[in-house]
Amino acid sequence: METSDLFIRFGAATLIGLLIGIQREYAHGGKEREILAGDRTFALIGLLGCAAALISEQFTSPWVFFGFALAFGTLLTSAYFVGAWKRSEVGLTTEVAALLTFIIGGLCFWNYLALAAAIGVTVTVILALKFEMQVIIERITREDVYATLRFAVITAIILPVLPNQNFGSSPMDVLNPYKIWEMVVLISGISFLGYLLIKMVGARLGIGLSGFLGGLVSSTAVTLSFSQRSRTETSLAKPFALAIIISWTMMFSRVLLLVLVLNIELFSILWPSMLAAGIVALVYCIYLYYQQRVSESGDIQFSNPFELWPAIKFGLFYAGILIVSRAAQVTLGNTGVYLSGLVAGLADVDAITLSMTELSTQSGGVDLRTGAQAIVLAAMANTLVKGGMVVALGARALRNALLPAFILILITGVSVAFLF
Numbered sequence: 001m002e003t004s005d006l007f008i009r010f011g012a013a014t015l016i017g018l019l020i021g022i023q024r025e026y027a028h029g030g031k032e033r034e035i036l037a038g039d040r041t042f043a044l045i046g047l048l049g050c051a052a053a054l055i056s057e058q059f060t061s062p063w064v065f066f067g068f069a070l071a072f073g074t075l076l077t078s079a080y081f082v083g084a085w086k087r088s089e090v091g092l093t094t095e096v097a098a099l100l101t102f103i104i105g106g107l108c109f110w111n112y113l114a115l116a117a118a119i120g121v122t123v124t125v126i127l128a129l130k131f132e133m134q135v136i137i138e139r140i141t142r143e144d145v146y147a148t149l150r151f152a153v154i155t156a157i158i159l160p161v162l163p164n165q166n167f168g169s170s171p172m173d174v175l176n177p178y179k180i181w182e183m184v185v186l187i188s189g190i191s192f193l194g195y196l197l198i199k200m201v202g203a204r205l206g207i208g209l210s211g212f213l214g215g216l217v218s219s220t221a222v223t224l225s226f227s228q229r230s231r232t233e234t235s236l237a238k239p240f241a242l243a244i245i246i247s248w249t250m251m252f253s254r255v256l257l258l259v260l261v262l263n264i265e266l267f268s269i270l271w272p273s274m275l276a277a278g279i280v281a282l283v284y285c286i287y288l289y290y291q292q293r294v295s296e297s298g299d300i301q302f303s304n305p306f307e308l309w310p311a312i313k314f315g316l317f318y319a320g321i322l323i324v325s326r327a328a329q330v331t332l333g334n335t336g337v338y339l340s341g342l343v344a345g346l347a348d349v350d351a352i353t354l355s356m357t358e359l360s361t362q363s364g365g366v367d368l369r370t371g372a373q374a375i376v377l378a379a380m381a382n383t384l385v386k387g388g389m390v391v392a393l394g395a396r397a398l399r400n401a402l403l404p405a406f407i408l409i410l411i412t413g414v415s416v417a418f419l420f
Contacts (some may be wrong), residue, residue, distance in 0.1 A: 049105020
């Protein structure tokens with residue numbers, strides 16, 4: 001091993017340890033407060049792990065590294081009991097972080113530099129998010145915990161054992177149990193991320209932020225909630241309109257992200273129309289923002305997206321859209337695909353997006369341009385439904401504030417998809 005390469009590995013171990021140590025120093029109030037290990041100590045721990053791995057290699061025995069780890073673990077245990085006795089501190093966070101830093105040092109020597117850096121950053125982030133994680137714990141309910149655990153357990157058990165193959169003849173040949181449940185997990189994960197953010201910061205940080213976070217979970221829920229509220233709080237029509245448009249913008253972003261992750265070729269065709277519609281919505285958001293400066297606290301009620309029955313319903317809906325889209329394509333060609341996109345978009349954009357993403361990858365399936373246009377039609381149909389909610393349930397001032405954006409989004413999305 002060259003000396004320069006060796007220096008890089010030891011340097012990486014030192015820097016990662018220093019990063020974790022700085023966080024620990026900051027979290028405990030600086031150098032004025034007595035702590036188990038600070039920035040310098042953690043840097044030395046990283047060096048110790050790297051040196052232990054070097055010595056282990058020289059002796060051609062992994063037991064040397066385990067011996068160092070055992071000795072270091074014994075030292076940490078002693079320090080823990082001393083701290084618990086003197087300061088009545090029973091937490092193990094710093095001790096576990098120190099042990100991980102030792103292992104990271106070993107990984108650096110073994111040239112797993114990317115993995116070591118990733119673990120080091122992850123450890124630092126977890127340590128830094130103590131307050132935010134406490135906020136989440138305070139705000140989650142027993143039902144949230146049970147719903148999340150049920151979904152996690154059932155997904156972990158079911159997904160690995162589902163057959164990863166297609167069954168039957170056309171149009172049933174598009175059904176793949178593993179991929180269908182995989183899409184359920186993907187959509188539920190995105191929804192749960194939005195739900196988690198709402199739990200962290202709360203929906204009471206302002207109407208606009210509620211629209212942003214709510215759009216990750218359900219732009220329809222945001223539209224319905226603020227449309228109803230606009231009838232009793234007419235002076236807040238423009239703030240409500242801003243939140244609704246923000247949630248619609250998030251819907252376009254969510255669709256693009258799904259396609260980007262699952263089918264890069266379809267994304268290359270889809271992005272101009274979806275981006276154009278999203279930009280129109282974003283520009284109108286900026287316009288509404290400068291038209292109103294009212295900050296209002298308000299809550300939108302969202303259910304935990306990790307409920308089992310809604311997940312199963314989405315899976316069945318997604319499978320149904322796959323079959324209908326495939327059958328429509330076989331019998332009616334592209335016209336059938338467009339019709340299935342329009343009908344599916346009235347209820348849900350994600351299902352038809354995933355369906356077109358899947359069908360466009362199959363031999364003899366939907367061609368990329370037709371699939372992209374079907375997704376655009378679904379998004380526009382969904383926007384039409386939400387616009388109908390505003391018209392039917394919202395106050396006149398809200399309708400007036402949203403009407404220009406509603407028309408521009410529909411015209412832009414359809415025009416770019418079919419005329420360019």
